[in-house]
Amino acid sequence: xxxxxxxxxxxxxxxxxxxxxxxxxxxxxxxxxxxxxxxxxxxxxxxxxxxxxxxxxxxxxxxxxxxxxxxxxxxxxxxxxxxxxxxxxxxxxxxxxxxxxxxxxxxxxxxxxxxxxxxxxxxxxxxxxxxxxxxxxxxxxxxxxxxxxxxxxxxxxxxxxxxxxxxxxxxxxxxxxxxxxxxxxxxxxxxxxxxxxxxxxx
Amino acid sequence: xxxxxxxxxxxxxxxxxxxxxxxxxxxxxxxxxxxxxxxxxxxxxxxxxxxxxxxxxxxxxxxxxxxxxxxxxxxxxxxxxxxxxxxxxxxxxxxxxxxxxxxxxxxxxxxxxxxxxxxxxxxxxxxxxxxxxxxxxxxxxxxxxxxxxxxxxxxxxxx
Numbered sequence: 537x538x539x540x541x542x543x544x545x546x547x548x549x550x551x552x553x554x555x556x557x558x559x560x561x562x563x564x565x566x567x568x569x570x571x572x573x574x575x576x577x578x579x580x581x582x583x584x585x586x587x588x589x590x591x592x593x594x595x596x597x598x599x600x601x602x603x604x605x606x607x608x609x610x611x612x613x614x615x616x617x618x619x620x621x622x623x624x625x626x627x628x629x630x631x632x633x634x635x636x637x638x639x640x641x642x643x644x645x646x647x648x649x650x651x652x653x654x655x656x657x658x659x660x661x662x663x664x665x666x667x668x669x670x671x672x673x674x675x676x677x678x679x680x681x682x683x684x685x686x687x688x689x690x691x692x693x694x695x696x697x698x699x700x701x702x703x704x705x706x707x708x709x710x711x712x713x714x715x716x717x718x719x720x721x722x723x724x725x726x727x728x729x730x731x732x733x734x735x736x737x738x
Numbered sequence: 739x740x741x742x743x744x745x746x747x748x749x750x751x752x753x754x755x756x757x758x759x760x761x762x763x764x765x766x767x768x769x770x771x772x773x774x775x776x777x778x779x780x781x782x783x784x785x786x787x788x789x790x791x792x793x794x795x796x797x798x799x800x801x802x803x804x805x806x807x808x809x810x811x812x813x814x815x816x817x818x819x820x821x822x823x824x825x826x827x828x829x830x831x832x833x834x835x836x837x838x839x840x841x842x843x844x845x846x847x848x849x850x851x852x853x854x855x856x857x858x859x860x861x862x863x864x865x866x867x868x869x870x871x872x873x874x875x876x877x878x879x880x881x882x883x884x885x886x887x888x889x890x891x892x893x894x895x896x897x
Binding site: 560563564565568569572573576577580581584585590593596597600601604668670671674675690693694695718719721722725726728729733 | 750755756759790793794795797799801807808810816820821
């Protein structure tokens with residue numbers, strides 16, 4: 537899925553990876569446009585799935601600023617898309633850490649009963665209306681996964697990266713990626729178990 | 739011919755997931771396949787896992803940036819990373835002309851308005867003179883009175 541998309545986008549924009557890199561380094565408008573057209577959907581999807589919210593426009597912008605700042609030093613050891621996934625996931629993890637800290641500070645000012653009533657991730661009313669029941673279950677289950685597991689599910693099962701590409705993007709051994717993903721899927725399936733059983737009996 | 743391992747216990751969800759994603763090596767995949775043929779419970783779970791994987795992917799890929807988000811991002815990146823093109827000399831000159839011309843015109847307009855006001859007020863004073871009154875008298879009596887005043891004043895002037 538991911539590779540097909542990548543090739544399709546490249547073909548549509550008639551930019552090779554080298555041209556895209558050169559153009560972005562020179563600050564050419566067409567190259568910036570091509571980069572955004574090609575990678576904004578994937579960056580947005582990863583951010584939404586990692587953070588469990590659609591309100592990520594600023595985050596996506598920060599990621600592209602980071603990409604374009606770092607593109608001068610991009611050596612091409614990994615493919616451009618793997619590198620962009622790496623920056624995206626790292627940025628999302630930083631954001632999750634910041635949000636957790638902010639949450640911790642804001643929650644310590646509230647009485648305990650109030651804290652317990654707050655859901656982990658709040659989806660807007662319109663989002664709840666739009667999303668199907670299974671999607672809501674899935675989103676909740678995914679949000680409950682630890683970030684180190686969540687990022688692997690997002691990259692492998694949702695974005696379709698290979699184990700090798702994930703290992704490269706995350707700086708982990710391929711074996712570790714495999715075993716973590718196994719655990720992540722096991723946890724995800726367990727938290728969806730009740731729902732899955734209902735679905736299986738329909 | 740490769741030997742297939744027989745799975746006697748129920749297959750773990752994560753293994754069913756790997757089987758669905760075709761990540762297992764051939765002997766393990768064949769063993770899972772064989773087990774599923776004889777285990778209704780695992781078959782149901784395999785179907786559910788398969789649905790879960792499909793649903794996850796479709797809901798994930800339904801997330802797309804809106805046109806407004808695309809434009810917003812492009813503008814932000816352009817403003818930050820595209821070097822500003824140098825404007826030609828003529829454009830520079832016209833820019834400075836506009837910069838000076840606009841206040842100059844405003845000042846000229848203000849001076850003109852003031853001058854006009856002064857001129858109007860002069861004609862107002864002028865309309866108060868006896869000679870002017872001759873032109874704006876309402877009736878003959880007024881005209882005679884004004885002529886008399888004019889004659890007296892010219893006489894006084896001549897003295």
